[in-house]
Amino acid sequence: MLDIDTVQQIRHYIRKEIDKTKEHICYGIDKLDNLHYAKGKLAALEAVLQDLKDLQNREDSVDDIDQT
Numbered sequence: 798m799l800d801i802d803t804v805q806q807i808r809h810y811i812r813k814e815i816d817k818t819k820e821h822i823c824y825g826i827d828k829l830d831n832l833h834y835a836k837g838k839l840a841a842l843e844a845v846l847q848d849l850k851d852l853q854n855r856e857d858s859v860d861d862i863d864q865t
Contacts, residue, residue: 808849815842 799807818839826832 804849804853808846811842811846811849815839815846818842 818835822832822835822839826835
């Protein structure tokens with residue numbers, strides 16, 4: 798897997814994109830199609846963030862098993 802600094806940078810970038818998308822949903826939507834697109838983008842970004850967390854937890858638990 799990637800080193801911890803790279804993972805943190807990816808998480809930071811994803812969180813910034815989530816914040817920008819939320820801001821856009823609140824203040825920049827002018828059509829219903831754009832709202833659906835933004836909601837889908839937000840869901841996808843949150844899913845990627847959760848996947849990163851799950852992968853890191855899985856890797857941590859594998860490391861713990863290997864050490865015992």
